[in-house]
Amino acid sequence: MQRSTNRKRANLRDVAAAAGVSVATVSRVMNAPETVAEATRKRVEEAMNSLHWVPSAAARAINTGRTRFVGALVPTLDNAIFARVLASMESQLAEHRLSLVVATTDNDPDQEAEKAKGLVDIGAEGLIVSGVTHAPEFYSLIERCQLPAVSTSFYDPHYRLPTIGYDNAAAARTALAHLTDLGHRQIAVVHGPSASNDRTRARIAGLEGHSPKPGLSFYEVELSIAGGCAAGRAILQAEEQPSAVLCLSDVLASGVLFELQRQGVSVPREKSVMGLDDLAGSAHLFPELTTVHLPVSRMGAAAADAIASWVETQQVPEPSLLASDLVVRASTAGPAGADPEG
């Protein structure tokens, strides 16, 4: 039954009083301990402990004007690729003593704008987004707040936000070239919703004008294993059977692979299948998936550095292009019946 047992949370003044010092000294113990005499510091620290003192984030933020966190808006957490991006962003931001707050947008610009507002409302100092398609409300938000914001997963040096990403069109072209090099001329292209995803659109566009010009048939499905399966079934029902399936995402390729197996189609003997992403699991599928590696870890780190420097120094970072590269594994081969020497 001590007197102050039921009081609210202690504040700086309480600690100062308990330690017999001024609030300024307590503040110094937190922010510049070396400027406080050892004995005084000890006394203050004891007071902090015995009062269960916890500094108020808000009070600090209001004084310093800094919250030390930035927000990342990703389409979904459902695709393993974002786990990699976020992990590297987070660890790189930590180098700058910045925290990362994650929000998902479901590929919906309106939801993105709303979530962005939510992040700003809780004090985000900067934002990292995906792609170059955003709601007007999003742009007006970052403009009003003069908020640093960078975009990832897409490279476009002329975009109004600095972009840190790869060339989606080139990545898709690399994949297609691998297939045509193997001799495929009828190719099914499987991709996720294009209306809501500019990365997907860029990849599709990258396929245009490739030479030699193969016969391409497009299948748009939900971006998931189930979507890949649906595409697999649709492809098998087509009049003219493609000898290869180019999936614009590894997740889709996995689904296609499973469905073809389910239908008794041998990969790559009867049909080649390839992806684009290079997820961690893709190397271990059966058969191991040929794909195009996207440098998502480096991208996450680069985006983290970019937003950090913007937040810290007010310097707008430069756009940055990261290379992607072909990873040939076991799921692709020449078309069935082709001369294996040719």
Next chain:
Amino acid sequence: MQRSTNRKRANLRDVAAAAGVSVATVSRVMNAPETVAEATRKRVEEAMNSLHWVPSAAARAINTGRTRFVGALVPTLDNAIFARVLASMESQLAEHRLSLVVATTDNDPDQEAEKAKGLVDIGAEGLIVSGVTHAPEFYSLIERCQLPAVSTSFYDPHYRLPTIGYDNAAAARTALAHLTDLGHRQIAVVHGPSASNDRTRARIAGLEGHSPKPGLSFYEVELSIAGGCAAGRAILQAEEQPSAVLCLSDVLASGVLFELQRQGVSVPREKSVMGLDDLAGSAHLFPELTTVHLPVSRMGAAAADAIASWVETQQVPEPSLLASDLVVRASTAGPAGADPEG
């Protein structure tokens, strides 16, 4: 070249001055617009816009004592199961007008404690964690801060934090029972790191004392597709071949499946494989994976409600047990050579 062009961000006073009203009125326009006369409100809103006024999160927080966000600490974003949990947490928290901030712990209690501190530092009003194994620093943090915290993915009514989860031991037992019911007597059990994961330990413990007592051999691997593949290879090299493989996680089961296929082992004809989790993709693997469904979406929503009510009303929520259930699909069957009628 107006006079105030280069000033810092506008504040409430600036807006009030520009609109010719008091700061209180401006505040009301934000927080209770209906109490302000239409004309006044309009004038204030115009002033807000023309000054690019953005309310300060910190200042609001310091006054209301609320930040309106809670933190979730999850082991990893790499396993699709957490995407489901987090998605439902987030949408349910939104019902309470609360935001969710996500951090990953990599199954490391020290990292968890550190990240928890980071969340508190930026103002989290409550925390959601996984499991019942945490660092002393974590406990002292939530105690010092009197911070609401609930635990998920585990049910233990006697734990010091309210647990909202399923019975991991029972789920594993359900899986094992399915296999023994099918007639399997030699079963390989594949699981992730047990030292760092109490859910895994609980699942393993759940296998004990099951009757009829089958021959169980355990394989501990990294919790990933690659880990599942490694387990698959190890199992095939064992002296006594199990007729079934029980994976304590769907991710592992996928890897086992791929590896068995790679080695030419037919599932379920030669070996049955089952998982535990019921990820969205599991229903679409080849063959479709038999598993135990964990109610992660409901769990996320329940955890959100629990932490929300705690944060809002200071009432410590009750622990809550959610049922898991068997989902029989195509990856399990009786042991090879068994009488299909028996």
Next chain:
DNA sequence: CTGAAAGCGCTAACAA
């Protein structure tokens, strides 16, 4: 090395 005091931007009584 330490303290006094002036705010940071906002909310919420209380008055008018």
Next chain:
DNA sequence: TTGTTAGCGCTTTCAG
């Protein structure tokens, strides 16, 4: 319906 004013918990000069 609107204004006045006292803080919220902390940092940060500026003195001593």
